[in-house]
Amino acid sequence: xxxxxxxxxxxxxxxxxxxxxxxxxxxxxxxxxxxxxxxxxxxxxxxxxxxxxxxxxxxxxxxxxxxxxxxxxxxxxxxxxxxxxxxxxxxxxxxxxxxxxxxxxxxxxxxxxxxxxxxxxxxxxxxxxxxxxxxxxxxxxxxxxxxxxxxxxxxxxxxxxxxxxxxxxxxxxxxxxxxxxxxxxxxxxxxxxxxxxxxxxxxxxxxxxxxxxxxxxxxxxxxxxxxxxxxxxxxxxxxxxxxxxxxxxxxxxxxxxxxxxxxxxxxxxxxxxxxxxxxxxxxxxxxxxxxxxxxxxxxxxxxxxxxxxxxxxxxxxxxxxxxxxxxxxxxxxxxxxxxxxxxxxxxxxxxxxxxxxxxxxxxxxxxxxxxxxxxxxxxxxxxxxxxxxxxxxxxxxxxxxxxxxxxxxxxxxxxxxxxxxxxxxxxxxxxx
Ligand code: ARG
Ligand code: ZN
Numbered sequence: 001x002x003x004x005x006x007x008x009x010x011x012x013x014x015x016x017x018x019x020x021x022x023x024x025x026x027x028x029x030x031x032x033x034x035x036x037x038x039x040x041x042x043x044x045x046x047x048x049x050x051x052x053x054x055x056x057x058x059x060x061x062x063x064x065x066x067x068x069x070x071x072x073x074x075x076x077x078x079x080x081x082x083x084x085x086x087x088x089x090x091x092x093x094x095x096x097x098x099x100x101x102x103x104x105x106x107x108x109x110x111x112x113x114x115x116x117x118x119x120x121x122x123x124x125x126x127x128x129x130x131x132x133x134x135x136x137x138x139x140x141x142x143x144x145x146x147x148x149x150x151x152x153x154x155x156x157x158x159x160x161x162x163x164x165x166x167x168x169x170x171x172x173x174x175x176x177x178x179x180x181x182x183x184x185x186x187x188x189x190x191x192x193x194x195x196x197x198x199x200x201x202x203x204x205x206x207x208x209x210x211x212x213x214x215x216x217x218x219x220x221x222x223x224x225x226x227x228x229x230x231x232x233x234x235x236x237x238x239x240x241x242x243x244x245x246x247x248x249x250x251x252x253x254x255x256x257x258x259x260x261x262x263x264x265x266x267x268x269x270x271x272x273x274x275x276x277x278x279x280x281x282x283x284x285x286x287x288x289x290x291x292x293x294x295x296x297x298x299x300x301x302x303x304x305x306x307x308x309x310x311x312x313x314x315x316x317x318x319x320x321x322x323x324x325x326x327x328x329x330x331x332x333x334x335x336x337x338x339x340x341x342x343x344x345x346x347x348x349x350x351x352x353x354x355x356x357x358x359x360x361x362x363x364x365x366x367x368x369x370x371x372x373x374x375x376x377x378x379x380x381x382x383x384x385x386x387x388x389x390x391x392x393x394x395x396x397x398x399x400x401x402x403x404x405x406x407x408x409x410x411x412x413x414x415x416x417x418x419x420x421x422x423x424x425x426x427x428x429x430x431x432x
Contacts, residue, residue, distance in 0.1 A: 024075050024078040024079070024097075025075055025100075026075055026097065026098045026099055026100040026101060027072060027073060027074040027075050027078070027099035027100050027103075028072075028073050028075075028078055028094055028095075028096060028097055028099055029055065029070060029071065029072050029073070029094070029095040029096040029099055029392060029394075030069075030070070030071045030073060030081075030085075030092045030093070030094060030095065031068055031069070031070055031092060031093045031094075031095045032068070032069045032071060032085070032090060032091075032092040032093075033066060033067065033068050033069070033091075034063065034064075034065055034066075034067075034069065034090065035065060035066060036065065037065065038088075039065075039088065039090050040063055040064060040065055042084070042085075042088050042090065043060075043063050043069055043071075043090070044060040044061075044063050046071070046081060046084060046085075047060045047063070047069075047071060048060055050077055050080060050081055050084075051074060051076070051077040052071050052072060052073050052074070052077060052081060053071070053072040053238040054069070054070075054071060054072075054276070055070035055071065055072055055238075055392050055393065056068065056069065056070040056313075056392070057069070057362070058240075058276055058277055058362075059270065059275060059276050059277050061270075062362060070095065070392055072099065072238055072392075075100065095389075095390055095391075095392070096390065096391065096392075096394065099394060102391065102394045102396060103237050103394060105396055105397065106124050106186065106394065106395075106396065106397060107124070107233070108123075108397075109123055109124075109125070109126075109129075118397060118398075120133075120193075120197075121190070121193060121194045121197055121400070121401070121404070122397055122398070122400050122401055123397050123400070124186050124190055124397060124400075125189075125190075125193070126230075126233050127157075127223065127226055127229050127230045127233065130189060130193070130222055130223055131158075131160070133193060134147060134160050134162065134222065135147070137162065137196060137200075138162070141200055144164060144165060144166050144200065145162055145163070145164055145165075145196075145200070146162070146163040146165070147160050147161075147162060147163075148160065148161045148162075148163055148219070148295075150221065150291045150292065150294075150295045151287055151288070151290065151291020151292075151294070151295075152287060152291070153225070153226050153227045153242070153243075153287060153288055154227055154242055154243055154244050154286065154287055154288070155226075155227045155243060157226040157227060157230070158226075159221065159223075159224065159226065159288065159291050159292075160221070160222075161219050161220060161221040161295070162196055162219070162220045162222070163217060163218070163219050164196065164199055164200070164213065164217060164218040164219075164220065165217045166199075166203050166213040166214070167213070167214055169214070169215075172215065172216055172217050172302070173215065173216045173217075173302055173303075173304045173422065174216050174217040174218065174219060174299065174302045174303045174304065174305075175212075175216050175217075175218045175219070175303070175304065175305040175306075175307065175415060176218075176219045176221075176296065176299075176303050176305065176306050176307065176372075176377075177192060177195065177218065177219070177220050177221070177307045177308075177309065177411075178192075178220075178221040178224045178292060178307070178308050178309070178368070179191055179192035179220075179221065179222050179223065179224065179308075179309045180192070180222065180223040180224050180225055180226075180228075180229055180309075181224045181225055181256045181257050181308060181310065181368065182225065182228070182240045182241075182255075182256075182257065182310060183225050183228030183229045183231060183232045183239045183240055183241070183242075184232050184237060184238050184239055184240055184393045185310050185311040185312070185393060186232070186311075186393065186395070187311045187312070187385050187386065187395050187400065187403050187404075188309040188310060188311055188385065189222050189223050189229065190400050190403075190404065191309050191385065191403070191404050191407050192220050192221070192222040192223075192309065193222055194400070194401075194404040194408075195220060195404070195407075195408065195411070196220050196222075198408060199213060199218065208412045208416060209412070211416065211419070212412065212415045212416065212419070215419050216304070216305075216415070216419070217302075219295075219299075219303075221292065224256065224288055224292060225241075225242050225256055225288055227242055227243035228240070228241060228242050228243055228253070231243060237393075237394075238393070239253075240253070240255065240276050241253030241254055241255050241256070241276065241278065242254050242256055242286055242288055244280070244286060246273040249273045249274065250274075251273040251274035251278075253278065254278050254279070254280035254285065254286050255269070255275075255276060255277045255278055255279065255280075255366075256286055256288050256289050256368075257308075257310075257364070257366070257367050257368060258270075258277050258278070258279040258280070258364065258365065258366035258367070259279060259280045259283065259284065259285060259286050259289040259366055260283060260284065260289055260293065260366050260367060260368050260370070260371035261283035261284060261293075261366070261371055262320075262322045262365060262366055262367060262370035262371040262374055263322035263323055263365040263366070263370075264279060264282075264283040264365060264366045265279035265365065265366060266322065266363075266365045267363050267365070268321075268322070268358075268362060268363030268364045268365050269364070269365050269366050277364075279365075279366050283366070289368070292368065293371065296372055296375060296377065297375065300375055300376055300377060303377055304377065304378075304379055304418055304422070305377070305379040305380075305381075305414065305415060305418055306368070306369060306372035306373070306377045306379070306380040306381070307380075307381050307382075307383065307411065307414075308367075308368050308369055308381070308382045308383070309382075309383050309385065309407065310382060310383065310384050310385070311384055311385045311386065311387070311393065311395070311403075312384060312385065312386060312387050312391075312392050312393060312395070313361070313384045314350065314351065314352045314353065314384060314385065314386060314388070315352060315353050315354065315360060315361065315382075315383070315384040316337040316340050316341055316352050316353075316354040316381065316383055316384075316410055317337075317354070317355070317356070317357040317360055317361070317369070317381060317382040317383070317384065318330075318333040318334065318336075318337055318354075318355070318356055318357070318369075318380070318381055318382075319333070319356060319357070319369060319370045319373040319380055320356055320357065320358055320370050320373070321356070321357025321358050321361075321363065321364040321365070321367045321369065321370055321382075322358070322363070322364065322365035322366065322367060322370045323358060323363075323365075324358050324359065324363075326356070327356070327373060329378055330356070332421070333379070333381075334354075334355065334356075335417075336379070336381075336413070336414045336417050336418075337354035337355065337381065337410075337414075338354055339413050339417065340352075340354070340409065340410035340413040340414055341353070341354045341410075343409050343410070343413050344406045344409050344410060347405075347409055348402065348405065348406050348409070350386075350388065350406060352406070352410075357369070357370075357382065367382065368382075369381060369382045379414065379418050381414065383407055383410060385403045385404075385406070385407050386399060386402070386403040386406070387399065387403075
């Protein structure tokens with residue numbers, strides 16, 4: 001009997017050693033640069049047929065030679081994927097070896113970590129917390145903040161925008177900012193919350209902010225894709241699309257930033273429902289994109305600036321993303337993003353690339369920024385915020401403040417520039 005026990009322990013010890021040696025206990029993020037067409041094909045295959053999530057590029061169709069691929073590999077498939085890469089002599093760098101730990105860190109909040117010195121705006125928040133915050137903010141600032149219900153999501157969650165109106169000047173222009181189109185880009189809703197807070201706190205304190213808010217109202221939609229955002233907290237941190245269930249396929253979700261009516265579903269989007277860049281059944285097929293489009297249509301005479309906040313890759317993008325053609329006001333938009341990037345570099349020593357989306361990243365039709373521009377909102381932009389190269393979508397809470405400050409600098413630069421232009425044009429009209 002004793003020998004049986006010894007044998008049993010021995011065998012299991014051996015097993016323990018084996019798993020301890022090779023298997024990862026945490027999800028990882030790999031940075032892989034394929035250097036042959038064969039390696040490209042293997043990577044496409046891995047990202048499609050193995051349990052992994054492609055972070056960059058957004059779809060396996062865009063994997064190409066000599067271009068970095070960022071791949072999230074969960075713990076349970078890391079052994080298989082690592083073996084496969086080794087077998088084909090594909091070299092890679094580990095961007096993040098402890099993804100699970102960072103995900104856990106991102107989800108930590110007051111109740112789980114009361115000693116953390118971080119303020120509300122230096123943490124990520126659940127959808128429920130964000131809804132509470134919206135109500136609280138409106139209650140705390142009854143004269144300046146209004147909650148507007150612009151629509152509801154597929155799963156019937158409300159889409160609330162806050163209207164900040166800090167003085168009562170007649171015929172004010174407005175700026176629209178939306179966050180959280182893509183569920184996993186958590187820094188985006190965090191920016192919207194921070195921006196509202198900053199505006200309310202620094203009106204009459206910070207000169208640029210005061211000037212901006214004296215001249216325009218600001219609409220802020222903190223979470224455009226609440227179903228997806230909720231899902232990233234409860235089921236899958238890497239979820240991107242909304243949660244539209246497509247009958248007849250096992251695949252869920254439409255990419256809301258491919259669902260607008262701007263060269264809809266041409267090259268750069270997919271009509272395959274399982275794709276991360278699925279464009280939906282028709283333009284504005286999704287309640288979330290339709291709600292935003294309806295609101296912008298009915299306010300297009302006052303809204304001068306459209307801003308959509310995404311992550312990651314540190315870019316300030318302007319139209320167009322849906323065509324290689326130049327926007328009719330290309331040079332003034334280019335001047336604005338250039339100046340915004342220069343200010344970020346000067347104040348925060350961080351480099352943002354800038355330019356029209358199609359030429360700066362990739363063709364991406366059906367985007368909200370292009371659609372808003374075509375509607376007549378001439379100053380239309382998409383910002384891609386931090387990280388600075390290691391964390392991707394898993395930007396630790398300690399980096400929220402820095403990322404938001406950079407984006408705020410860009411918003412201020414652009415808004416001031418737009419105001420300067422419209423003031424110049426009204427005064428010239430007056431003098432004529
Ligand atoms: N990363 C964003 C996306 O893939 C880029 C958006 C650029 N603008 C656009 N209209 N596609 O959706
Ligand atoms: Zn995005």
